[in-house]
Amino acid sequence: MTCQEFTKLIEDEGKSVYSFCCQLTGNRDDADDLYQETMLKAMERHIRIDRRLGSPRSFLMGIAVKSWKNREKMHARRQRIAPEERIEDERIFGEIPDTGRSPEDECISRDLCRFVRMETAALKEKYRIPVFLFYSAGMTVEEIAETLHIPKGTVKSRLYTARTIIGKKLEEHGYER
Amino acid sequence: MRDDRKEEYTDQILKRALVSGMEPDEKLNREILQKWEECNDMRKKSVRRVYMATAAAACMLLVTVTAGAAARYLNPAEAAEKAECAEIAAAFTGEDALEINESKEGGAYRFTLMGITSSESLDSVSSSAEFSSPGETCAVIAIERLDGAPMPSVSEDAYGDLELFISPLIEGLAPWQYNIASMNGGYSAFVQNGVLYRVIACDDISKFADRKLWLCVLDSTFYDVNAYRYDDTTGQIARSEDYNGINLLFDLPLDPEKADPAAAELYLKELEASWKSDETETDAGNKTFSDDMTTLTEGGEVTTLTEDMEEIQKEY
Numbered sequence: 386m387t388c389q390e391f392t393k394l395i396e397d398e399g400k401s402v403y404s405f406c407c408q409l410t411g412n413r414d415d416a417d418d419l420y421q422e423t424m425l426k427a428m429e430r431h432i433r434i435d436r437r438l439g440s441p442r443s444f445l446m447g448i449a450v451k452s453w454k455n456r457e458k459m460h461a462r463r464q465r466i467a468p469e470e471r472i473e474d475e476r477i478f479g480e481i482p483d484t485g486r487s488p489e490d491e492c493i494s495r496d497l498c499r500f501v502r503m504e505t506a507a508l509k510e511k512y513r514i515p516v517f518l519f520y521s522a523g524m525t526v527e528e529i530a531e532t533l534h535i536p537k538g539t540v541k542s543r544l545y546t547a548r549t550i551i552g553k554k555l556e557e558h559g560y561e562r
Numbered sequence: 563m564r565d566d567r568k569e570e571y572t573d574q575i576l577k578r579a580l581v582s583g584m585e586p587d588e589k590l591n592r593e594i595l596q597k598w599e600e601c602n603d604m605r606k607k608s609v610r611r612v613y614m615a616t617a618a619a620a621c622m623l624l625v626t627v628t629a630g631a632a633a634r635y636l637n638p639a640e641a642a643e644k645a646e647c648a649e650i651a652a653a654f655t656g657e658d659a660l661e662i663n664e665s666k667e668g669g670a671y672r673f674t675l676m677g678i679t680s681s682e683s684l685d686s687v688s689s690s691a692e693f694s695s696p697g698e699t700c701a702v703i704a705i706e707r708l709d710g711a712p713m714p715s716v717s718e719d720a721y722g723d724l725e726l727f728i729s730p731l732i733e734g735l736a737p738w739q740y741n742i743a744s745m746n747g748g749y750s751a752f753v754q755n756g757v758l759y760r761v762i763a764c765d766d767i768s769k770f771a772d773r774k775l776w777l778c779v780l781d782s783t784f785y786d787v788n789a790y791r792y793d794d795t796t797g798q799i800a801r802s803e804d805y806n807g808i809n810l811l812f813d814l815p816l817d818p819e820k821a822d823p824a825a826a827e828l829y830l831k832e833l834e835a836s837w838k839s840d841e842t843e844t845d846a847g848n849k850t851f852s853d854d855m856t857t858l859t860e861g862g863e864v865t866t867l868t869e870d871m872e873e874i875q876k877e878y
Binding site: 400 | 575576581585586593594597837
């Protein structure tokens with residue numbers, strides 16, 4: 386892999402990988418670390434085998450998921466010793482698109498988005514990760530299947546389940562349109 | 563609200579809520595690139611060193627190459643070197659390297675399995691905390707057109723016309739489940755003198771050398787269950803005669819003395835655990851779905867919607 390190819394990989398996939406890292410970690414500092422670890426691991430592996438099977442994005446996301454899980458295991462160990470509260474960094478989310486609605490509606494919309502993020506973060510891992518890959522990283526069902534080594538049908542069903550769970554939470558809290 | 567409208571609404575809200583406009587900082591990307599350059603410089607130095615140190619061994623191995631093959635093809639070490647896989651090139655000059663040079667024809671192509679090597683010194687992609695047995699198995703395959711026309715280079719659009727899935731297969735292990743894709747594999751490809759070379763690598767399979775081992779070559783991006791027959795009582799894998807396409811099967815004559823049943827069993831446990839780690843939940847005690855790998859049946863995908871609905875019902 387040449388320097389240009391690696392630069393292009395960062396240009397093409399960096400934003401998606403970073404978005405995903407932001408969602409997984411919930412804060413920018415950890416996202417920076419996870420992103421760097423992911424890209425460097427990808428680099429190490431690509432030096433020897435530069436054409437991984439499947440798409441580069443799935444390859445990168447697969448590394449990100451595994452690295453994050455390793456970090457979570459270490460974090461869990463630390464938590465047992467000295468518990469600390471997870472603080473969600475609002476900066477990791479972009480500006481919610483302006484829909485041209487009234488300030489009051491925009492405020493409700495922002496609340497709604499915050500609520501959905503909170504509920505998504507509370508989903509079980511097997512639903513949360515496909516949701517982040519689909520909605521934050523903009524991956525297709527096929528790419529997610531490749532990333533997580535699961536059939537496409539399972540990805541679809543997990544996304545469906547996640548949407549159903551979030552939909553019910555929205556209803557319960559009166560956010561139904 | 564109707565169910566489909568509800569799902570659509572939730573979908574829209576998720577799209578709005580979870581989009582992150584954040585981009586990696588320029589400085590962060592520069593740091594990564596700088597580290598890449600530092601490692602690349604070190605790699606270039608080590609490639610030269612390895613090449614020189616093993617030149618004598620490489621010369622001795624060349625003697626065993628048939629004259630015809632030597633004239634037409636690069637040898638496996640040269641192919642790996644050309645593919646910028648320096649460690650694999652070095653492994654092909656070691657005593658564990660096997661030169662095979664067996665050709666089979668499929669479709670409009672001739673496929674030559676040039677050689678295979680397994681080495682614990684190769685830093686496997688899977689050599690992380692999850693796996694206790696390091697090393698990789700690597701093979702070099704040369705592909706050329708039967709009509710003598712040159713193979714398109716990897717940068718040409720026509721390169722994508724021939725999709726190939728080349729993977730080791732292991733007796734007793736379902737080929738759709740245990741193949742190069744699941745065993746942390748990958749490949750490099752390049753074209754020289756009209757011949758396409760593929761250097762493939764995956765987790766070390768020499769530990770399974772007391773079983774029959776094959777290398778499959780099929781014209782598909784992923785493993786195709788229609789291309790081969792798997793007898794789950796005998797563990798044998800054979801070509802499906804009625805498969806409409808390329809479905810070659812080479813024998814891999816790995817030294818049975820390299821077999822290590824205990825390491826093989828441990829590897830399978832660790833590999834399966836790594837698949838499950840994507841599936842299992844950290845919140846123990848809740849009902850979780852069956853291992854998704856078991857849903858990779860010969861019939862293709864199996865959705866778990868029914869189970870998911872049970873899960874939803876349990877939540878509420």
